[in-house]
Amino acid sequence: MFRKVTGLLVGVVLWSMSAVIAADSSLKQNLLTAADTKASGEYAFSQCRALTGQVFDAASQKKKALIVGDSYACDFLNSVQENGYLGDYQLALRFIPYDCQTVAGDDAPKHIAAKDRSFCATPERADSLERAKAQMQEADLVIFAFRWKPDIAAALPQTLRTLAFSPKQRVVVVGNKFFGQISVRKYLKMPANDLKALENEVDPEEAKTINAVLAKGLGKEVLFVDPHSLLCGDDTSCPLFTDDVNLISYDGRHLTKEGARYVGRVLFQRSALGKM
Incomplete structure (x- = not known):
């Protein structure tokens, strides 16, 4: 009997050790996969590219939601789609690169660096608030999600007035997020x-x-909607992993697949976004 019990205990210990080793191996593999900037970068922008320039279907009974922004708009879109949010809306996206971020109105060119003006003025290469304005007027919900520059953030109230949204339209502004330097070697x-x-x-x-x-x-x-406040609190420190130990951001600014799922839940469950 003693030998049987001992053998059973040894078996349980070995099984537990194997499970721990397997879990640790899985964690490391997930971490390496998420930290692959090429693969995660492709994920971050794939759905964004698919919806860029999408027009609304006038025959559809669904409401219309337009996301406007740079790579942070792509992150927001992924956060929506990973969780199935905004299912009552047609979704479209207008991609305005970070270097082309500006205000609405006559002062727009002044906020774009001289070296970027030719690029930003080419519709085939970059969108703009002016070119997106007509589609904004069609939308029931307009969501701005940029990696906001200080001068553009300060001028945003005037930009929104210039864009002249109607009282029936809902307008959402998603603020900045930042997770700092990512060090995969350290985490492993x-x-x-x-x-x-x-x-x-x-x-x-x-x-x-x-x-x-x-x-x-x-x-x-x-x-x-303030991602920093919702994700990090009132501190100047931010979490790097989800509760189930998945890396949130692969480069400190853009979201992994699991990160998008996590951030989306936080933004929609802890703000009025969930009531849209």
Whole structure:
């Protein structure tokens, strides 16, 4: 009997060790996959490219939602699609590269660097607020999601007035997010419990400060969603992993597939986005 019990205990211990090793191996593989900037970059932009320039179907009974922005708009789109949000809407996207980010109105060219003006003025290469304005007027819901530059954030209230949305339209502004420097080699050496609790100190100028400018300037008729506040709290440090130990961002700014799923749930469940 003693030998049988001992053998059983040894078997349980070996099985437990095998399970731990397998889980650790799976965690590391998931981490390496998520941190592959080429693969994750392709994921980040694939759906964005598919919806860029999409026109609304006038015969559809669905409401119309237009996402306007740069690579952060792609992240937002992925966060929506990974969770099945905004299912009552037709979705379209107008992609305005970060270097082409500007205000609406006559001052627009002044906010674009001289070296980028030719690129930004070419419709085949970059969209613009002016070219997107007609589709904005069609939409029931317009969502702006950029990696906001300080001067553009400060001028956004005037930009929105210039775009002249009707009272029936819903306008959402999604602020900046930033997760700091990503160090995969470091994470591979850490146990899962430590990764769950791991946070990066981040430069407040990247998100916290700019989001404060946005929040102060936008009126009650615009829904402002602050990713930094929702994901990181009132601190200047942000989590790097989801509760089930998946890397949120592969480069500090853009989201992995699991990161998009996680961030989408946070943004929609903890803000009025969930009521759209």
